[in-house]
Amino acid sequence: xxxxxxxxxxxxxxxxxxxxxxxxPPTVPPARTAPAPSPEEGAGRARDSRSFLARAALVTxxxxxxxxxxxxxxxxxxxxxxxxxxxxxxxxxxxxxxEFAATLLIEDGLAFLLVPAFSVALxxxxxxxxxxxxxxxxxxxxxRLLLALVGGAALVVALAPYLVAVLAPGLPDPALAVDxxxxxxxxxxxxxxxxYCSAAxxxxxxxxxxxxxxxxxxxxxxTAMLLLGGRWGVRSAAAGVAAGGCLMIAVQLxxxxxxxxxxxxxxxxxxxxxxxxxxxxxxxAPEVAEAPEGAPARGAPTDGARPxxxxxxxxxxxxxxxxxxxxLVERYLASQLPAGAISHLNxxxxxxxxxxTLSLMLCTVTFPVVARALxxxxxxxxxxxxxxxxxxxxxxxxxxxxxxVSCGPQIVEVLFQRGAFTAADTAATAxxxxxxxxxxxxxxxxxxxxxxxxxxxxxxxxxxxxxxxxIVVTSWAGAWAVDPWGTAGIAAANAAGITLTAALLxxxxxxxxxxxxxxxxxxxxxxxxxGAALAATAAGAYxxxxxxxxxxxLAAGLLAVTVVFVLLGRALHAQGVAPALRSVRSVTRKLAxxxxx
Numbered sequence: 001x002x003x004x005x006x007x008x009x010x011x012x013x014x015x016x017x018x019x020x021x022x023x024x025p026p027t028v029p030p031a032r033t034a035p036a037p038s039p040e041e042g043a044g045r046a047r048d049s050r051s052f053l054a055r056a057a058l059v060t061x062x063x064x065x066x067x068x069x070x071x072x073x074x075x076x077x078x079x080x081x082x083x084x085x086x087x088x089x090x091x092x093x094x095x096x097x098x099e100f101a102a103t104l105l106i107e108d109g110l111a112f113l114l115v116p117a118f119s120v121a122l123x124x125x126x127x128x129x130x131x132x133x134x135x136x137x138x139x140x141x142x143x144r145l146l147l148a149l150v151g152g153a154a155l156v157v158a159l160a161p162y163l164v165a166v167l168a169p170g171l172p173d174p175a176l177a178v179d180x181x182x183x184x185x186x187x188x189x190x191x192x193x194x195x196y197c198s199a200a201x202x203x204x205x206x207x208x209x210x211x212x213x214x215x216x217x218x219x220x221x222x223t224a225m226l227l228l229g230g231r232w233g234v235r236s237a238a239a240g241v242a243a244g245g246c247l248m249i250a251v252q253l254x255x256x257x258x259x260x261x262x263x264x265x266x267x268x269x270x271x272x273x274x275x276x277x278x279x280x281x282x283x284x285a286p287e288v289a290e291a292p293e294g295a296p297a298r299g300a301p302t303d304g305a306r307p308x309x310x311x312x313x314x315x316x317x318x319x320x321x322x323x324x325x326x327x328l329v330e331r332y333l334a335s336q337l338p339a340g341a342i343s344h345l346n347x348x349x350x351x352x353x354x355x356x357t358l359s360l361m362l363c364t365v366t367f368p369v370v371a372r373a374l375x376x377x378x379x380x381x382x383x384x385x386x387x388x389x390x391x392x393x394x395x396x397x398x399x400x401x402x403x404x405v406s407c408g409p410q411i412v413e414v415l416f417q418r419g420a421f422t423a424a425d426t427a428a429t430a431x432x433x434x435x436x437x438x439x440x441x442x443x444x445x446x447x448x449x450x451x452x453x454x455x456x457x458x459x460x461x462x463x464x465x466x467x468x469x470x471i472v473v474t475s476w477a478g479a480w481a482v483d484p485w486g487t488a489g490i491a492a493a494n495a496a497g498i499t500l501t502a503a504l505l506x507x508x509x510x511x512x513x514x515x516x517x518x519x520x521x522x523x524x525x526x527x528x529x530x531g532a533a534l535a536a537t538a539a540g541a542y543x544x545x546x547x548x549x550x551x552x553x554l555a556a557g558l559l560a561v562t563v564v565f566v567l568l569g570r571a572l573h574a575q576g577v578a579p580a581l582r583s584v585r586s587v588t589r590k591l592a593x594x595x596x597x
Contacts, residue, residue, distance in 0.1 A: 056365045060211045064361050067214030068354055072415060074218045074225075075350055078237060081229045083420025084343035086172040091234040092346050093168045093331065094180030097156060098187045098241050100324050105149075105188075106195035106213075109320040111367070112454040113313060114141075114196065118203030119371040138260060142196070149192040156185035167328060168335035168342070176234070183238035190245025197252035201259065203368050209255040213248040220244035311459040319450070322467035326497065329475050330490050333482045341487050344425065348433035348491070351411060355400020356440050359393040360447045371455040374514060382515045386452050390445070390517070391525040391575040397444040398533035402561045404437040406540030410554035432487045439495030441526070442502035449505040452515035462512040463505060470501030525575045532568035539564040 082088045103109065121133035156163070160181040164174050171177055198210035224240030232239065334341040366385055373382040404411065409430040417426045446467075453463045474497030481489025509517040544557030569577035 056205070056207045060207050060361050060365055061358070063208070063211035063215060064357065067211075067218060068357060070215060070218035070222065071350065072354075074221050075347060076416060076418075077222055077225050078234075079343075079347065079416045079421040079425075080419035081225060082234050083422075084340040084347070084425045085420070086339050087176065087234045089168070089335075089339060089342045090171060090173050090177040091180050091237050092342050093164055093171060093177045093335075094184050094238055095241075095346075096167055096327060096331065097181060097184040098191065098245075099327055100321075101187045101191040103324040104317060104320045105191040106198060108323065108450070109317050110192070110195040111199050111202075112316045112320075112450070114199035115203050115368050116371040116375070116455055117141075118200055119368060120375045122203060123372060123375040135260065138200070145192060145196060149189045152192075153185050153188040156188055157182050160185070168331060170335040172339060179235055180238035183235065184241045186242040187245040190242075190249055194245065194248035194252065197249065197256045200256055201252060202364070203371070204259050205368060206255060206259060207365060209252040212251050216247035216251050217244035220247050312454075315459045315461055315464055316454060318464045319467050322464060322471050323446070325471055326474055326494055329471065329478055330494060333478050333490050334487060337482070337486055340425065340428075344428045344432055344487055345490065347412070347416060347429045348436055348487075351415065352404050352433045352436040352440065353443070355397045355404065356443045356447070358400065359396035359444045362392055363389050363448050363451060367451050367455065370451060370515065374455055379515065382452075382455070383517060386448070386515050386517055387522060387525075388575075390448050390522050393444050393448050394441065394526045395529045395569065395574055395577055397440050398529045399536070399562070399565050401437045401440045402533045402536040402540060402565060403558055404440075405434050406537045406561055407544045407554055407557035408434045408437075410544055410550050410557060413550045414554055428487065432491050435488050435491035436494065438492070439498045441530075442495070442499040445502040445526075446498060446505060449502070449509060449517070452509060452517060453505070453512075455514060458514060460512060460514075462508050466501050466504035466508070469504065470497040470499075473497040473500050528572040528574040529565075529569050529577065532565045532572060532574065535568055536561045536565035 078088060078091075082091070117137060118134065121137045124133040160178045161174070164171065164177045164181060168174075168177065194213055198213065201207070201210050220243040221237055221240030224243060225236045228236035228239060330345055331342055334345055366389055370382045370385050373379075373385065409426065412426045412430045412433065413423075416429070417423060450463055453460055474493045476493075477496050478490050478493035481493055483489075485492070506517070506519055506522065509515065510519060540557040540561035543560035544553045546553060546556060548556070566577065
């Protein structure tokens with residue numbers, strides 16, 4: 001006889017029914033992953049990534065050059081209409097507001113904060129994190145940012161008389177400077193919103209609208225001066241700053257709205273894989289181990305209340321303030337010199353910094369790539385990208401430095417010597433411009449290296465300390481040199497301070513930076529175009545000194561500089577020369593056929 005053992009009921013005592021009706025535990029849908037690419041697919045993605053970066057750099061280069069040319073036209077109009085006297089000095093004191101706002105809210109501050117934050121949000125979206133991290137980030141940041149910007153603009157308007165007294169105590173007409181400062185105070189709001197749009201679009205790898213903002217901005221200032229200059233005087237330029245800030249938002253807002261729309265959000269996930277930089281892993285990188293500090297872990301609900309660490313905000317803003325305070329030191333010291341000194345410094349700095357601006361265009365395009373690589377845990381890819389950027393940026397800025405030093409008087413004469421801008425103004429401006437050029441390589445290294453410190457979205461005090469020490473050197477050296485050498489002494493102090501900062505940032509990348517740059521390799525690559533630049537400067541100075549008109553002398557000097565630099569750069573195997581030549585050929589070909597991506 002067979003004995004059947006008794007069936008033991010489950011703990012809840014409901015027998016088979018309970019077992020059948022017990023619901024399965026909830027399952028979390030796995031994050032979307034992509035299959036590992038074959039070697040052929042990986043090579044194709046690398047080519048597509050390089051092609052994408054080349055197109056983006058082309059667009060940014062074309063519009064940045066257009067913006068720079070319009071900036072020169074703006075300075076030409078200012079010089080022709082108002083000269084280099086007391087009225088222009090008053091406006092340039094007020095110009096400190098948009099200069100600071102551009103650095104804090106467009107070029108450095110907000111970009112260093114928001115590009116990594118949007119990159120992390122896009123990476124989380126691409127991995128299938130529930131919800132939309134990008135929209136959550138926008139919803140959490142825009143209201144607070146708007147409130148802070150409105151308060152900042154109102155504070156500048158209220159404190160304008162005190163700001164002018166602190167910035168330029170020796171100004172002949174402080175009332176005019178106060179009026180201009182109050183008009184330019186609106187850019188605290190408009191630049192902030194424009195910078196937010198730029199950072200969001202660049203993180204989405206959309207560069208056309210952000211690159212066009214200075215075209216719109218300078219167009220508005222020039223138009224205001226031409227239309228209102230006879231009636232409002234130099235106040236018309238300040239009114240143009242206010243109008244230009246509004247245009248900076250207008251050219252970007254439609255594109256940003258499309259990117260944040262429902263359909264665009266779905267398309268972005270596919271685009272992120274197609275646009276991924278060489279070596280980046282967008283689909284299957286481990287999120288918990290590699291996510292930057294402050295980014296929520298995989299599968300966790302998106303916390304929109306704290307998308308950016310407050311300590312990161314403080315360190316980024318302090319660095320940007322320290323960097324821009326160089327201008328405050330210069331104008332404070334120059335305000336004690338005869339009328340026109342601030343104007344000479346301004347015109348010289350604007351022209352001398354054009355090579356630096358052009359050299360950093362590539363970094364503007366690749367900063368989101370570096371940030372996204374770090375968000376995906378690809379430190380090696382980020383380091384390779386930063387080192388390539390340093391080599392190419394050094395080549396571009398050293399070529400420009402050779403041109404500025406060798407052809408300085410001809411450049412200033414061709415650009416500015418007309419109307420109220422006299423030959424004496426040309427000589428004074430060219431003298432200062434040549435001294436400024438000595439710090440251009442350091443300025444470019446700082447602009448490139450600082451992205452490696454903040455691209456992971458983590459707070460670090462080291463760049464702030466390095467920039468602060470540079471400002472201390474600038475202040476002390478400027479106070480000592482202003483009496484014997486005037487504006488040239490101020491410019492030399494600027495070059496000394498920024499050179500110290502560049503050296504400290506480069507030395508600290510391995511231990512304190514988020515991207516461990518190989519310092520010896522970088523120094524070797526920079527030394528090669530440096531030798532070519534020295535020889536090119538001598539050749540350009542000789543060609544520009546030949547007896548001829550200013551336009552012919554300038555053309556001869558620039559041609560000599562370019563030919564000697566390129567030949568020696570290739571002979572010395574400078575890493576950035578060949579990519580720069582390819583970029584120039586690509587731009588020339590696109591311009592000749594009227595085609596832009």
